[in-house]
Amino acid sequence: MFGYIRPVQGELLVKEYEFYKAVYCGLCREGGRRISRLTRFFLNHDFVFLYITRIAVTGEGVSASVKRCPYNLKKRCMVGESFSLTYTAAAFGVLLYYKILDDVRDSKGIKRLFKRIPLVFASPMKNRAVKLYPDLDKNVRESLEKLSGLESSDCSSPDLAADAFAGLTSYIASYGTEGKTKRVLEDCGYHIGRYVYYMDAFEDVFEDSYKKSFNPLCGYYGTPELVLESADEIQTTLKDSMAAFLRAYESAGDKSYDNLVKNIAFLGSKAAFEKSLEKLKGNHK
Amino acid sequence: MRDPYEVLGVPRGADDDEIKKAYRALAKKYHPDAYAGNPLSDLAAEKMKEINEAYDEIQKSRAGGGNSRAHAAQNEGSFYRIRTLINQGRYSEAEIYLGRVADKTSAEYHFLTGIIYLHKGFMLEGRKHLEEACALEPSNMEYSATLNNLSRAGVNMPYDVSGNTTGCSGCDICMGLMCMDMICGCLR
Numbered sequence: 480m481f482g483y484i485r486p487v488q489g490e491l492l493v494k495e496y497e498f499y500k501a502v503y504c505g506l507c508r509e510g511g512r513r514i515s516r517l518t519r520f521f522l523n524h525d526f527v528f529l530y531i532t533r534i535a536v537t538g539e540g541v542s543a544s545v546k547r548c549p550y551n552l553k554k555r556c557m558v559g560e561s562f563s564l565t566y567t568a569a570a571f572g573v574l575l576y577y578k579i580l581d582d583v584r585d586s587k588g589i590k591r592l593f594k595r596i597p598l599v600f601a602s603p604m605k606n607r608a609v610k611l612y613p614d615l616d617k618n619v620r621e622s623l624e625k626l627s628g629l630e631s632s633d634c635s636s637p638d639l640a641a642d643a644f645a646g647l648t649s650y651i652a653s654y655g656t657e658g659k660t661k662r663v664l665e666d667c668g669y670h671i672g673r674y675v676y677y678m679d680a681f682e683d684v685f686e687d688s689y690k691k692s693f694n695p696l697c698g699y700y701g702t703p704e705l706v707l708e709s710a711d712e713i714q715t716t717l718k719d720s721m722a723a724f725l726r727a728y729e730s731a732g733d734k735s736y737d738n739l740v741k742n743i744a745f746l747g748s749k750a751a752f753e754k755s756l757e758k759l760k761g762n763h764k
Numbered sequence: 765m766r767d768p769y770e771v772l773g774v775p776r777g778a779d780d781d782e783i784k785k786a787y788r789a790l791a792k793k794y795h796p797d798a799y800a801g802n803p804l805s806d807l808a809a810e811k812m813k814e815i816n817e818a819y820d821e822i823q824k825s826r827a828g829g830g831n832s833r834a835h836a837a838q839n840e841g842s843f844y845r846i847r848t849l850i851n852q853g854r855y856s857e858a859e860i861y862l863g864r865v866a867d868k869t870s871a872e873y874h875f876l877t878g879i880i881y882l883h884k885g886f887m888l889e890g891r892k893h894l895e896e897a898c899a900l901e902p903s904n905m906e907y908s909a910t911l912n913n914l915s916r917a918g919v920n921m922p923y924d925v926s927g928n929t930t931g932c933s934g935c936d937i938c939m940g941l942m943c944m945d946m947i948c949g950c951l952r
Contacts, residue, residue: 636889637888638885638886638887638888639886642885642886645885659807662803662804669885670885715891716888716891718915719914720885722914722916726798726799726802726804726808727802732811
């Protein structure tokens, strides 16, 4: 997860933005308290969105209180401990561990030695998360193995590669729920994951081509330049994903945080793609 | 059954026009076309059924009569079976039968493949097949409606996101008049 989806602040009510910040701070604090301090440094907005979608669909109660942030002199409003909050922080911890492990595997020589250093802190982090949610590790590992299998076989379908990652986020989003709520969250999680995977592939298209590493979009369109030329098509498919996300979210019936979720999914996703496109065009020139 | 007025989100004292308006808005939102290929289409269909029943109930209680809806779909050849399987939510079976279809260039083949891809979450491939189906049969309303609904979330956005800043709104007129008043005041 890479922190692409965030709200467009200008279109939010003050109380909605304050709530978003409280969720970010709450998740950061809970991660530090229950999982590892490492999660506090790497926490990203995609997980905040996952948490908000989860509580919006499940209707889980949220408490908030003002607490002092150890990394900031100011006192901040944070959401309080709940099942979804602890679980989201744990899921982030497990994913972070596998990300660090993946980086170690991908690097060679002296760089590999340096990249192993964070593993000393990441392993206890994963163990603590797995102790809280034992089946989380197995599912995350299986999905990531499936994804790396597709990547090593130079999968030419970006949809197929994105499906492996989206399956993982679908599982994370719907963990511990059942019935209709589970189905809605599975679908919401799937499209969040698909969006994030496509965005990551799009943003790294030139870098991956330079390093000669796998990029699903390069494999599909041919060259990074052709990927850039097909930006409209990629934007359309991301828009389709977010429309599917919103349809799934809407079918949940009674839900809270409507404005915030729709702001992030509709406006935030669009803004993130446009920002990436600008950046890529600038770098290409 | 839930209170039909609650389902439609209207007060009990609402007149026929208000009820019709609320019904139309909800029917548009949960219409099966908007959920074509979506794995949650059955939930939307459930909601649609609830809305239809609520509307019928209100109509019946108000007019002392009732109306019924009948839906029929007719298709020919092997695609009929695939469509039935898709409607029953048996997508993997439908995909197997679709793989056995001899005519892989027809619009119907592309349409059904698109629907199956969309159900799996393969939006890029799914859209391509739907576009192909529309290109082969531009007059087919079903194909074009499905393609048009793909990017449409079918939900009401809480904010005005049209991004239209070139028009002259009521606020612009008021602002203009205020500025003019200030300028005239200075010149006096």
